[in-house]
Amino acid sequence: MRTSRALYASVAAIGIAVLVAACAVGPGAGQGADPAIRIGNRDFGGVVAGASGPEPGVWVIAETTDLPTRFTKIVVTDERGRYVMPELPKANYSVWVRGYGLIDSPTVRTGPGRIVNLQAVPAPNATAAAQYYPPIYWYSMLKIPAASEFPGTGPKGNGIPPAQKSQGMWLNTVKTNGCMSCHALGTLGTRIIPKELGQFKSSADAWSRRIASGQAMTQMINATNRLGPQSGLDLFADWTDRIAAGELPFDRPSRPQGIERNVVLTLWDWSTPTGYMHDLISTDRRKPTVNANGKLYGAPEESTDFFPVLDPVTHTATRIRHPVRDPKTPSSKANPTQTAITEIYEPPFPGYGPRGGDIDRDGVFWASLSSGHLGKFDRKKCKILNGPAATGKHCPEGWTLYPLPGPQFRDVKDSGSAEASYYTWVDQYNTFGLGENVPIVTGNMSDSYFALVNGKFVTLRVPYPMGFFAKWSEGRIDNPAAGWKGKGLWATSASRTVYHVEGGKENRQKVIRFQLRPDPLAR
Secondary structure, three states: OOHHHHHOHHHHHHHHHHOOOEEEEEEOOOHHHOOOOOOOOOOEEEEEEEOOEEOOOOEEEEEEOOOOOOEEEEEEOOOOOEEEEOOOOOOOEEEEEEOOOEEOOOOEEEOOOEEEEEEOEEOOOHHHHHOOOOHHHHHOOOOOOOHHHOOOOOOOOOOOOOOOOOHHHHHHHHOOOOOOOOOOOOOHHHHOOOHHHOOOOOHHHHHHHHOOOOOOHHHHHHHHHHHOHHHHHHHHHHHHHHHHOOOOOOOOOOOOOHHHHHEEEEEEEOOOOOOOEEEEEOOEOOEOOOOOOOOEEEEEOOOOOEEEEEEOOOOEEEEEEOOOOOOOOOOHHHOOOOOOOOOOOOOOOOOOOEEEEEEOOOOOEEEEEOOOEEEEEOHHHOOOOOOOOOOOOOOHHHEEEEEOOOOOOOOOOOOOOOOOOOOEEEEOOOOOOOOOOEEEEEEOOOOEEEEEEOOEEEEEEOOOOOOOOOOOOEEEEOOHHHHHHHEEEEEEOOOOOHHHOOOHHHOOOEEEEEEEOOOOOOO
16 A cells, blocks of 8 residues: 555655665574564564664554455664564565655565564655655644634624634634544645646635535535635635645654654554544453453444454454444433533633543543643532532633644644644553553544653654544453553544545555554564
């Protein structure tokens, strides 16, 4: 599925023409060169080097189609450019290097039980390097109306509806609770206007046609109308015009650091090229040892009658046809909430726009905020809980805001980032390896999860295929005695626009397992 090579063929050709790709050495050979690189018959490893020496913090990607479904494994190099690719099924693999500041290296064919030294290919220019940046770095280039332009003055004024009372309210629409609930903006598929869309008098007209496409066209049109239909279209048109003219992101991502280099990713294809997944399930979160090593089940949202199933042991993806709902199924309206007691707590500015959230085992609530924050709410800190003074804004002392990683829009001066996180899940039982009660945020604009550990974020990046967009997390312990190999965090890619993800129209949704080993060379 290396379609990025087709997209950037001219760039890659520059690097391929001047560099030797790799040196794959036979089984057991060369292990004495670095005793820290220990290889068994289910692993391979080696060193990644560039023009200036070892390449730390870059990804080594191994992929095969020899198994019942496409299988991919990804690891990160250590500070000396060393890596070990562990626990591989027997197959022939295509292996390459990807990293920030690089373009993809030529593919090497190899199998387990070998030392495979790889040559990284430097990006020939900033344009080539930027093609591998997560969407947030491109989307943060969008021009945002100044805070002084709110409330809007309508079509005869600045084009912003008067209902848009603040810049934050406007941003809430172009981010998590409007434009970003179904897929990322800033991917290659969204930051250009494809010629297949048609011929238009202006880029604004092209955007008007674009948002009238697909299953979610009504939601997209409604969100644009909330921005001020013409002013919103003009801003998106300006964004793609500047990119088409060669403008590049003003910020760039850093390579994985520290514990981020210990992450091992395993990916399997499932579902179909048109099957949109929302999330998956594999265990009981109250007891994450349930269904150990068992199958995973996907939850498509109005995209197909077939629920995908993955067996990660046999690497087999199948489908189950979902029956039509019994027309006698009781409605949720049969359980009225008139007698329920509801408490509302709004996050204090600069936080706004809560989306998905979760509760830890201490009763603390964690939520993704459209402002580009992770919000922590501890009700025990509130001085007022109910009564006439409980207006929703009555407990700012209960909130703590953590700005999410990534750049902020240049025209926004408040804390936060351009990140538009869909959901926060709490790892209550240390199923991943960073500890109990660790909140894990979907980095929907960053091809990532963000885990908050001791007040700082650890980025769990999915570098391939570009466009990872999750709406849920699932932690499972398969074998408590097996250390890092016996547990992991599970996700499915959940973009409605599967074809926007690297791989294009032939792409399928992925199941991704995140594991955390003690160091980048652990087997």
